[in-house]
Amino acid sequence: MALLNDLAKKKEGLVSGHRLCPGCTHSVIARQVFAAAETDKYDIVIAAATGCFEVSTGLYPYTSWNVPWIHTAFENAASTIAGVETAYRALKKKGKINKDIRFIAFASDGGTYDIGLQALSGAIERGHQFLYICNDNNAYQNTGNQRSSATPFGGTTTTSPNGKVKFGKEQPRKDIVSVLEGHHMEYIAQASPSNWRDLMNKVKKALDVNGPTYINVIEPCTTGWGFPPNKAIEIAQLAVDTCVWPLYEVIKGKVVINYKPQKKLPVVEYLKPQRRFAHLFKKGNEYLIEEFQKQVDAHWEWLLKREECGISYFED
């Protein structure tokens, strides 16, 4: 891994002047991704799903992208990049392109977990070479914070509000990494912008794979989650330290946990600074925090066991 000094001098794929909210981590994640990519060896082409990140960086007649970038719709970043990647293979085969290019799709949880799941599944199954990065901000933040299947248990959104008889989202988050594991991908990972070296390592590894790869990145959202703009990275770190957002890889089917907190913090540390969980701290709702903790613990224990047994369906 290069020194921070060197990384700071690298070509920026996403430049300043975009319209993201103050404190939004979309741009932080994108810059970490570009810092990790070996752009002296290959060029990068980006596809984006409709969402916060896309509307704030691709507003005509401006663009924040210093690399080729394409957006078509909400649910099809994967099939769009699959088309781009196929054209690349076709034109390379015919000698019309000689460059080495890598393809990255950026989407958020709505365009990935929900409406985009089919296109993602199809593109992965067909084996297109691209890295799909899901900036998971736990809701449809672009349209003003509506529930998604990535919204955590108990979290409030405008379509899963806390009320007199309901307490926010009633179901646990969809475990997208497990869903994608059934596609026999060589590389899947979960990362956080608070642990930038880890995220960069993952991007480097993913871009080296000759096939589809996926990285799920936590993307704290100041407006949707309700925390001050200067706290995004702290919130991301709390997600990691409470094991709400474990940092791990699934390499050829084997789980590798990249970070085991010396002292695993209780989930309340993560929940407390966020407005979307404020109702969980009201008297009588203690059982909801207990339930949240139970779900997080169960997933963490399951990951630890999977890492320990080291089983894989891939042949070595």
Added chain:
Amino acid sequence: MGKKVALTGNEAAAHAMRQINPDVIAAFPITPSTPIPQAVAQFIADGEMDTELVTVESEHSAMSACIGAAAAGARVMTATSANGYALMWEMLYIASGMRLPIVMAVAARALSAPLNIHGDHSDIMGGRDTGWIQLISENSQEAYDNLIQAIKIAENKDVMTPALAAFDGFNISHAIEIWEMEDDAAVKEFIGDYEPLFPLLNTDEPITHGAWAPPDWYFEHKMSQLKGLLNAKDVVEKVGKEFGEAFGREYGLYEAYKLDDADFVIVAAGSVCGTTKDVVDSLRDNGIKAGLLKIRLFRPFPFKEIADALQSAKAIAILDRVSPAGAQGGPLFSEIRSALYDTPTRAPIINYTYGLGGRDTQPKHINSVYETLKKIVETGKVEKQFDCLNLRGAWG
């Protein structure tokens, strides 16, 4: 020199694709167009074309991948029908809005419900406002010829608009006809090489494809896009002439069949025109001045040319192979009647829906239309402006 072959409309489309040999085809199987990607897959497996075939998981992804590949700088094609076309609908607007010259073969079919896999124009008429150029074919020969011409029309620098070449499901897609297949080299020479305008894969000059445009820009984009679509009219004529010079079969915006002095005129599109021509011939043998105006280019709609061509008519019947869905008539009827409003003719115009979901339309049905037109001219009275052909029981 070309050679005569006896193959289906789907095979005609597949052979056109083989000869065009685009860089990328993305397709999902749907009846009645399924034999097209099947044949393409076999051609590729046999080394007869080197297109990258993307066997996507849905038609939505087929069009998405086509858009990605076309934006990347590739020559791109696909094929679909009916509900598959409908599933592409969102992306059809995006393909035309991004000015990508994708070419699609459509084996036109009924839309659910009730589920029906047979031919009619519900799909292509449903997508008539998506900004695509729409060519409609009468038979396998035209399905083949139109698909080849569509490449040249869509890629024209003044057009840069996606194009579809449609032919009736089953009536054409699955019917074996004798048609002329041109030499591979001649087709290749006719379409020429493709030079994309702003390819995404030119990483030296990064471009942002598919930006979003707020109210102060969206309108200008859409009107600029419309110019490209309207420019297609002249290009369709030009390419139709060039096609005639190259292969001996010239095409215009529409086909006038015994129309010059016709009193009784049917306007229709697709395979029913073949049946209608037979009926026109036998009526002419009996001294009845029947004629046909066959729609070839439906979008952009050449309203002036078509209205001019209808000036001799004393009565006109327009056949729509789609339900009017609550409008005053079918889409073809609305276009034609609107086109005639600015001309001197005030010939009575009636509308028939026919052939829905593959319902047979025979010479006797077409004959009954001409009889009605004759009666209208004789009596000066229109009893029914809208009616159905070969519907069980009376309509209305």
